[in-house]
Amino acid sequence: MAFKGVLRPGLIQIRVLNMDEAINHYQNILGLNIVSTEADGRVYLKGWDEFDHHSVVLRQAESAGLDYVAFKVDSDDYLREIEPKIVAWGLEVDHVPAGEQPGVGPRIGFTLPTGHRIELYHQIDMADDHPGITNPDIYPRRPEGMGASRFDHLLCYGPNIGKAREFFCEVLDFYQPEKVDLPEGDGSLAIWLTASNKAHDIAFVEHEEPGKLHHVAFLLQDWNEVGAAADIISINDVSLDIGPTRHGITRGQTIYFFDPSGNRNEVYAGGYTAYPDHPVRSWDFDHVGKGIFYYERALNDRFLTVLT
Amino acid sequence: MRHRVTIENCNETYPCSEQQTLLQGMEQLGKRGIPVGCRGGGCGVCRVQVTSGNFLKAKMSRSVISEADESKRIVLACRCTPTSDLSISVVGKMEKALRAECQVEPEDEVSVAAVV
Numbered sequence: 001m002a003f004k005g006v007l008r009p010g011l012i013q014i015r016v017l018n019m020d021e022a023i024n025h026y027q028n029i030l031g032l033n034i035v036s037t038e039a040d041g042r043v044y045l046k047g048w049d050e051f052d053h054h055s056v057v058l059r060q061a062e063s064a065g066l067d068y069v070a071f072k073v074d075s076d077d078y079l080r081e082i083e084p085k086i087v088a089w090g091l092e093v094d095h096v097p098a099g100e101q102p103g104v105g106p107r108i109g110f111t112l113p114t115g116h117r118i119e120l121y122h123q124i125d126m127a128d129d130h131p132g133i134t135n136p137d138i139y140p141r142r143p144e145g146m147g148a149s150r151f152d153h154l155l156c157y158g159p160n161i162g163k164a165r166e167f168f169c170e171v172l173d174f175y176q177p178e179k180v181d182l183p184e185g186d187g188s189l190a191i192w193l194t195a196s197n198k199a200h201d202i203a204f205v206e207h208e209e210p211g212k213l214h215h216v217a218f219l220l221q222d223w224n225e226v227g228a229a230a231d232i233i234s235i236n237d238v239s240l241d242i243g244p245t246r247h248g249i250t251r252g253q254t255i256y257f258f259d260p261s262g263n264r265n266e267v268y269a270g271g272y273t274a275y276p277d278h279p280v281r282s283w284d285f286d287h288v289g290k291g292i293f294y295y296e297r298a299l300n301d302r303f304l305t306v307l308t
Numbered sequence: 309m310r311h312r313v314t315i316e317n318c319n320e321t322y323p324c325s326e327q328q329t330l331l332q333g334m335e336q337l338g339k340r341g342i343p344v345g346c347r348g349g350g351c352g353v354c355r356v357q358v359t360s361g362n363f364l365k366a367k368m369s370r371s372v373i374s375e376a377d378e379s380k381r382i383v384l385a386c387r388c389t390p391t392s393d394l395s396i397s398v399v400g401k402m403e404k405a406l407r408a409e410c411q412v413e414p415e416d417e418v419s420v421a422a423v424v
Contacts (some may be wrong), residue, residue: 259351262350305353
């Protein structure tokens with residue numbers, strides 16, 4: 001098997017201000033399915049094309065934003081072996097016992113120099129309501145809302161993104177399909193990192209405030225579904241950010257909007273297939289507008305400043 | 309019922325119903341003045357201080373509006389509905405951009421700074 005170690009961003013826990021409004025949004029607008037609601041109030045959801053027990057965890061809190069993202073790894077052995085490497089690189093590792101989330105085994109966690117908490121886990125139950133396996137139909141039933149098929153990636157804002165790149169690439173064997181250079185010096189304004197064939201599993205933008213969430217993205221199948229997502233946004237008066245449009249970076253077709261607590265969501269289709277031997281695609285600072293929004297060819301203030 | 313909202317920083321006024329937030333009322337008329345962010349009480353971009361008038365407010369992210377802010381009637385325009393005519397002053401982090409857009413005279417900066 002060529003695909004080893006970290007497999008994908010598998011779990012994300014998001015803080016919301018009002019759980020009822022959040023459930024309506026993630027279930028009826030995005031089209032995720034609720035898997036369970038637990039005694040501590042957290043709500044667990046998944047996309048229709050995900051085999052694992054859940055991928056999105058909503059937690060009601062006094063502030064919106066990101067609690068953590070957890071990457072699924074290929075084995076318990078990897079989880080054991082990676083821990084001392086993370087410590088040797090300089091991060092403190094803590095342990096989350098099995099069962100802290102329903103159906104999920106033990107996790108290890110640490111905080112990046114960008115201020116974001118990252119976790120790794122291997123064991124997770126298969127969902128009862130999973131995609132077909134034997135003579136599988138293309139989907140079990142028509143998805144609700146936008147029909148988001150899975151949690152796809154996230155974009156984090158924080159300081160020291162060069163250190164984050166070093167950590168992901170040197171310790172967790174990610175690679176960097178794309179970057180935006182700072183106007184001066186060797187550093188990057190933004191980086192796209194992946195452990196897979198996806199153009200990004202996680203991305204970072206350099207920003208002074210640590211631990212901020214720019215967006216959490218969900219996968220759609222094609223440009224038509226992005227258009228339908230735009231219809232659903234207007235029908236339901238969802239707060240629109242920008243789109244439908246396209247990224248120069250990753251080439252993804254996209255629309256951005258906000259959940260009822262102000263966390264930015266993206267639904268996304270397309271994008272190129274990444275390989276670790278490809279050159280790093282680079283954007284200089286003078287072309288960043290076209291890189292981010294390929295049709296508008298300009299950044300907007302909201303994209304750079306609106307974070308949770 | 310509609311009320312008149314006045315944005316002091318740029319002398320803009322607009323009508324806003326009791327069913328709309330201050331931000332929705334401004335945006336849907338194509339008016340400008342309050343910076344528009346997430347519209348969900350999470351990002352803090354539409355931070356304003358209500359200098360006169362009455363309003364109702366919904367839950368706002370504590371990381372962007374503190375209890376001390378609320379006691380000074382500093383709120384997020386996206387979570388605030390008017391129950392009377394209102395005057396507000398934009399005090400958020402994008403307020404500097406607003407001043408450039410509205411071409412406010414330099415002496416007004418003093419009053420803005422005093423509010424923050």
